[in-house]
Amino acid sequence: MIEIRDLVKTYRLGRVEVLALRGVSLSIQPGEFVALVGPSGSGKSTLLHVVGGLTPPTAGQVRIDGLDLAAMGDAARTRLRQRTIGFVFQKFNLLPTLTAAENIAMARHIAGHRNYDRAHFDQILGVLGIGDRLGHKPFALSGGEQQRVAIARALANQPKILLADEPTGNLDTENSQAVLEILKDLNRRLGQTTLMITHNPEAADWCAHRTVRMRDGRLVDP
Amino acid sequence: MVNRLVWQNVLHRPVRTLLSVVAVGVEITLILTVVGLSKGMLEESARRTRGVGAHILIRPSTAQAAMGMSSADLSEKLVGYFASLPEVDKVAGTTVQTQLTASLRTITGVDLESFSRMSGGLKYLSGGPFEQPFDAVVDEVYARQNKLRVGQPLELWNRTFRVTGIVEPGKLSRVFVPIATMQDLMGWKGKLSQIYLQLRRPAETDGVVADLQRRHPGLNIYSVEEFTSLISLNNLDSLKIFIRVVVGLAVVIGFLVVMLSMYTAILERTREIGILKSLGASQLYIVGIVIRETLLLALLGIGLGILLSFGVKAAIERTFPILVVSLDREWWGWAGLIAVGGALLGALYPAARAARQDPIAALAYE
Numbered sequence: 001m002i003e004i005r006d007l008v009k010t011y012r013l014g015r016v017e018v019l020a021l022r023g024v025s026l027s028i029q030p031g032e033f034v035a036l037v038g039p040s041g042s043g044k045s046t047l048l049h050v051v052g053g054l055t056p057p058t059a060g061q062v063r064i065d066g067l068d069l070a071a072m073g074d075a076a077r078t079r080l081r082q083r084t085i086g087f088v089f090q091k092f093n094l095l096p097t098l099t100a101a102e103n104i105a106m107a108r109h110i111a112g113h114r115n116y117d118r119a120h121f122d123q124i125l126g127v128l129g130i131g132d133r134l135g136h137k138p139f140a141l142s143g144g145e146q147q148r149v150a151i152a153r154a155l156a157n158q159p160k161i162l163l164a165d166e167p168t169g170n171l172d173t174e175n176s177q178a179v180l181e182i183l184k185d186l187n188r189r190l191g192q193t194t195l196m197i198t199h200n201p202e203a204a205d206w207c208a209h210r211t212v213r214m215r216d217g218r219l220v221d222p
Numbered sequence: 223m224v225n226r227l228v229w230q231n232v233l234h235r236p237v238r239t240l241l242s243v244v245a246v247g248v249e250i251t252l253i254l255t256v257v258g259l260s261k262g263m264l265e266e267s268a269r270r271t272r273g274v275g276a277h278i279l280i281r282p283s284t285a286q287a288a289m290g291m292s293s294a295d296l297s298e299k300l301v302g303y304f305a306s307l308p309e310v311d312k313v314a315g316t317t318v319q320t321q322l323t324a325s326l327r328t329i330t331g332v333d334l335e336s337f338s339r340m341s342g343g344l345k346y347l348s349g350g351p352f353e354q355p356f357d358a359v360v361d362e363v364y365a366r367q368n369k370l371r372v373g374q375p376l377e378l379w380n381r382t383f384r385v386t387g388i389v390e391p392g393k394l395s396r397v398f399v400p401i402a403t404m405q406d407l408m409g410w411k412g413k414l415s416q417i418y419l420q421l422r423r424p425a426e427t428d429g430v431v432a433d434l435q436r437r438h439p440g441l442n443i444y445s446v447e448e449f450t451s452l453i454s455l456n457n458l459d460s461l462k463i464f465i466r467v468v469v470g471l472a473v474v475i476g477f478l479v480v481m482l483s484m485y486t487a488i489l490e491r492t493r494e495i496g497i498l499k500s501l502g503a504s505q506l507y508i509v510g511i512v513i514r515e516t517l518l519l520a521l522l523g524i525g526l527g528i529l530l531s532f533g534v535k536a537a538i539e540r541t542f543p544i545l546v547v548s549l550d551r552e553w554w555g556w557a558g559l560i561a562v563g564g565a566l567l568g569a570l571y572p573a574a575r576a577a578r579q580d581p582i583a584a585l586a587y588e
Binding site: 049052054055074075078079080081082083085087089093094095096097098102105106107109110111153 | 223224226230233234493494496497498499500501502503504505507581582585
């Protein structure tokens with residue numbers, strides 16, 4: 001379960017202090033698929049980064065299964081990313097020098113092969129339909145294939161939480177639909193909590209259990 | 223998996239990799255060549271000293287260095303004295319001058335008759351011994367380096383000598399002139415630089431040396447075995463300092479190139495570092511990747527450097543036959559350690575910078 005209370009996040013942009021999150025409170029149940037929509041600069045990505053442990057909260061609480069990220073140091077948040085969180089990015093973010101299989105193996109290696117389950121992972125690969133593309137490097141894969149590899153990598157360690165930052169932002173309509181279907185299907189099959197940023201309210205409504213809207217660093221009513 | 227990533231990173235930027243490997247290779251070659259040249263020249267000098275066939279060497283107390291000398295402070299009368307000792311079989315006195323001309327050149331004045339009796343004689347490849355006061359004999363290596371043939375002139379001390387013979391190398395010196403001529407020219411009338419003794423019973427050498435040292439405290443008396451053992455890097459402080467300076471410069475070169483190379487690599491891979499951090503890679507994990515890549519570059523560079531040093535040795539010895547490069551395997555290890563140390567030092571800052579990267583900023587890096 002993700003429990004966010006009065007979350008404030010500021011960061012520095014040169015000499016200017018930017019208030020990116022201005023007291024966000026949100027609860028997400030285990031297995032829930034939540035879509036986060038809002039205009040650019042509304043704080044969606046910052047919220048995702050804080051929940052994913054990439055950056056600490058400035059104030060407030062972010063509890064994941066009872067553990068408060070505000071009280072965690074860098075090393076503890078690193079362990080959280082290894083074991084509990086899976087990221088999917090808009091730009092895929094695959095390591096360009098490694099094959100698809102090696103990109104996935106790298107995630108397992110970094111996590112120390114703790115939560116890896118071959119049968120479980122084969123099931124994911126079956127859903128993603130990239131079994132015959134694993135030997136290729138990212139430059140030899142289409143955008144849709146790269147994003148599927150990125151999803152496989154994010155789920156390789158069976159994380160409890162999948163964080164997707166505009167996963168269809170760089171894809172055409174056909175591939176966008178396919179990726180959304182995959183995320184929805186995997187959420188239903190594997191039951192991991194999913195928080196997805198999207199600019200597309202229709203896509204959000206179609207695949208998520210719930211849609212949360214943000215503006216100017218705050219959650220707003222629908 | 224990390225090794226795979228490191229290997230792929232190295233292959234991904236072949237020019238950067240090549241430059242780093244070549245830089246470390248040059249560092250290794252520089253160290254091995256300078257040490258090898260120093261060691262080779264010293265070993266060659268020791269070999270030529272042993273080639274005299276003497277058991278004991280006597281030098282004036284003013285002679286400091288094991289290598290090279292340019293004085294004659296021993297009285298020629300000592301030759302007769304040492305020849306009268308019952309344990310001494312043969313005696314030969316020489317005069318020596320070391321010159322720094324186009325290269326280091328040692329000219330030795332000898333009495334060919336006494337020297338031949340002791341050493342078994344010079345083996346002439348062409349020509350023969352001195353006939354006139356301004357005749358000279360050179361060894362085959364010196365002749366090859368200076369393109370000399372029998373009958374050709376050889377300039378020594380602003381005088382023109384004539385080469386009468388070319389001999390096999392390995393005995394005492396590369397350039398021989400009549401001792402009387404050299405004594406005249408140098409103002410060393412009745413003086414010698416060193417005296418060689420051959421004993422009737424070589425097994426008694428140490429005892430005879432001890433006895434002579436007790437009786438002649440004003441002379442430096444060595445067994446040839448001891449003297450040649452002194453001709454080593456460890457006993458020549460100025461050479462040691464020179465080698466340390468060259469090694470230091472080589473380390474600085476390796477350090478700077480590796481630092482620059484890894485620093486640009488880290489900048490180029492900012493986004494990848496962000497990806498690894500998003501996957502949960504710790505600071506230590508990131509440092510490990512940088513260090514492993516550095517070690518790989520250093521190891522490839524060491525291999526290349528060792529190969530290059532053989533090429534440089536061949537080139538030096540072909541171009542300058544009097545120079546001898548001795549590539550010591552023990553120094554492969556030392557040079558390797560020095561290069562790895564310099565490279566790791568160069569990788570420290572880039573590694574620390576990579577480890578401290580903010581993952582969000584790194585992921586946003588274009």
